[in-house]
Amino acid sequence: MLLSRGRCFNYEFINGHVCLRALRLSVCPLLCLLCLILPAFVVAEPLIFSTSNASPFSSEHNPQAGYVNEIIRRAFASKSISTRFEHYPHTRAVFMATQGKTAGVFPLRSNQDHKDSLYYSNPIPGTKIGYLVPAATQVDTILPVKNGDINAHFLRLGLTRIGYITGAPIPQALVDASNIDTIAVSSLSSLLDMLALDRVDMIFADEYLVKETLVNERPHLQGQYRFIEALSRDHPFFLAVSKDTPNAANIIESFNEAYHALEARGEIEEVLKQYGMYEAAPSSSSLTVGVPDINGIKQVIQYLSSHDTPFSQLAIDWRVMDETVLRKRLQGDVAVNQANYDLVMLGNYDVPIWAKKGQLAAFADVPESYDIDDVIGAALTANTYEETLYALPFVAETTLTYYRKDLLLNAGLNIQSPLTYEQLYAMVKQLHxxxxxxxxxxxxxxxxWGQNMALLSVMVNTYGGQWVNQQMQPQINTREWHKAVSTYIDLLGNFGPPNHQDLGWQENQALFAEGKLAFFVDASSLGGSILNPKTSSVAKNVGVTQAPIGTVKRGSQWFWSWNFAVPASSERKQAAQQLALWLTSKALNDALRENYGLYAVLPGTRHSTYDESYQRAIPSASYEYSALRALSHTDTSASAIGKQFVPIAEFTAIGHLVGVQVNMALTKQVSVSEALKTAQYQTTSVMRRAGYIQ
Incomplete structure (x- = not known):
């Protein structure tokens, strides 16, 4: 409801738009006329939908809050309908809609429940739903069968206890079977614990939810299970609108129309791909490559498609997605023993962990023409496990501070070296x-963990903090972490751009290039874009210096590299390795320089990159090259205990959990002290479940 000059308003659906309806009948005809004539200018209340945290479908902590969330928001926005989403536990979210306390609810797996109180949309693409069993279970003889015939197969294999999440669309034939027990549980993490403890024989669940839960909540169980592929089936989602919502049927109809239009324009497929939800399965006739949408990768793909190369005749299925999404998809596949890629781009955190588990094919024979001696030592060491090379570096980076020289000059300010966070705060405040x-x-x-926690980790370092001590005990709820997180929140909360609570490096890079940021602390590899006059309106006014320091000088800069690796599960290892060698070669860098200019060169991996012309054109290059050369073997392999990350498989879950708490403190949902206390508890729980501490 809205109050305006004593009148109380509600919303009404008129001519495809949610409009204000005056409860005083005398003004209603006028409002309706305005809605009909000027729908774009009518002030409207948002439709409030309840939803549940179910990554990657709808989540407060996913890029764009989840793909179903984004599809629904886009569809309504195309009809000029404002929406707002409120997150609740799933059962509560449904209750809110059925009782008319919200306009509707999503994502729902079934369109058959609560039909007396809800109108349902047409299907929205979902994922596969199926049966998760221990990896050693012999299920290869199971063929696709109708639900009613599954029982005999399960009984033969001794799979008589099936766990599922309350409300999941488990086949009725299993529920009705007298010799099979179906056990409903409220959370997927609890179900996974029950499977690990042999309290259920298998789980009926959504494949992506299982993967996300294993990666973010139960990392110590990764690799222990697999889905019965023959029985997995596609299962859609639905949006539901409460029948208590004014013009509910029209709202659903309008959503369906908008969705159909988005689908026709290819926008639905575009959104799905951004979240790694590729509808087509990998083809045996093409090489499937999974990469993050980092600077440089699209230029390389463009070069491949427009120039004659050794791979011009090779069919390559490039799957490009947000780096956080890519990490989840790759780790999720590994978690349930699925093979969807022939070549992947991994970070230097991932390579030794995957190699140790036997999940990567080694680069045993690197040709002399590759010139391995030209590769910068830190980048080479990061891809080596037990003296064997398992990946090849595509780009490498450290941390730098970018700033606007013209703004500092106009304000009479000078950059100090080394720059402290205290000095940075004073200048940021003055230039805001x-x-x-x-x-x-x-x-x-x-x-x-590769977004907000990448930067915060090095901030913690330079304030004297660490992730864990030598005994692997978490050290998060400490004075050093409190100082680092408080500084981070004070800077961003007081002087950050709009929507500062959900910005990745790409959004910040774009804002800086548009002239909307005075300072930007991030990766050195972004220099090529920020300093390129074709992509940056402030290129000529960009200054560069080292990353700020806190109370100690050490640890203020990260080392990171993106590297091409070939999964051991690939059936096209030789072709994948040949492509990886070319994508990381000096020859490709020379070709990019010749065709697109110095700013297109892939930074951080080769000595030959940093010639005089390159360092003169890109001021950040000298800082970057100096830092990368200074990194020793010990620095890169042990950027772990108390530094940028902890080199254990469970760190992805830890980084995510702590990242959520930091973001909640940034958005003032909790205090810094509360966030760190919760993060310490959650991290300790992960480390204890994994057996690192008692």
Whole structure:
């Protein structure tokens, strides 16, 4: 409801738009006329939908809050209908809609429940739903069968106890079977614990939810299970609108129309791909390559498609997605023993962990023409496990501070070296001019161990903190972490751009290039874009210096590399390795330089990159090259105990959990102290379940 000059308003659906309806009948005809004539200018209340945290479908902590969330928001926005989504536990979310307390609910697996109180949309693409069993279970003889025939197969294999999440669409034939027990549980993490403890024989669940839960909540169980592929089936989602919502039937009809239009324009497929939800299964006739949408990768793909190369005749299925999404998809596949890629781009955190588990094919014979001696030592060491090379570096980076020289000059400010966070805070405060759309600073805030926690980890380092001590005991709820997180929140919360609570490096890079940020602390590999006059309106006014420091000088810069690796499960290893060698070669870098200019060169991996012309054109290059050369073997392999990350498989879950808590503190849902206390408890629980501590 809205109050305006004593009148109380509600919303009404008129001519495809949600419009204000006056409860005083005398003004209703006028409002309706305005809605009909000027629908775009009518102030409207948002439709409030209840939803549950179910990544990657709908989640407070996913990029764009989940793909179903994004599809629904886009569809309504195309009809000029404002929406707002409120997150609840699933049962509560449904209750809110059925009782008319919200306009509707999503995502729902069935369109058959609560039909007396809900209108359902047409299907929205979902994922596969199926049966998760221990990896050693002999299920290869099971063929696709109708639900009613599954029982005999399960009985033969001794799979008589089936767990599922309350409300999941488990086949009725299993529920009705007298010799099979179906056990409903409220959470998937609890179901996975029951499977690990042999309290159920298998789980009926959504494949992506299982993967996300294993990666984010039960990392110590990764690799122990697999789905019965023959019995997995596609299962859609639905949006439901409460029949108590004014013009509910029209709202559903309008959504269906908008969805159909988005689908026709290819926008639905576009959204799905952004979340790694590829409808087509990998083809045996093409090489499937999974990569993050980092600077450089699209230029390389463009070069491949437009120039004659040794791979011009090779069919390559490039699957490009947000780096946080890619990590989840790759780790999720590994978690349930699925093979969907022939070549993948992994970080230097991932390579030794995958190699140790036997999940990567080694690069045993690197040709002399590759010039391995030209590869910078830190990048080579990061891809080596037990003296064997398992990946090849595509780009490498450290951390730098980018700033606007013209803004500092106009304000009479000078950059100190080394720059402290205290000095940075004072300058950011002085240069913050939101009324001119110039904001003091941009920092990564999107949840993810490679997003907000990548920067915060090195901030913690330079304030004297660490992730764990030598006994692997978490050290998060400490004075050092409190100082680092408080500084981060003070900077971003007071002087960050709009929507500062959900910005990744790409959004900040774009804002800086548009002239909307005074300072930007992030990866050195972004210099090519920020300093390129073709992609940056402020290129000539960009200054560069080392990353700020806190109370100690060490640890203020990260080392990171993106590297091409071939999964051991690939059936096209030789072709994949040949492509990886070319994608990381000096020859490709020379070709990019010749065709697209110095700014297109892939940074951080080769000495030959940093010639005089390159360092002169890109001021960040000298800082980057100096830092990368200074990194020793010990620095890169042990960037672990108390530094940028902990080199254990469980760190992905830890980084995600802590990242969520930091983001909640940034958005003032909890205090810094509360966030760190919860993060310490959650991290300790993960480490204890994995057996690192008692």
């Amino acid at each position: 001019q939101p009324e001119k759309e110039v904001y003091g600073i941009g920092l990564r805030s999107r949840v993810g």
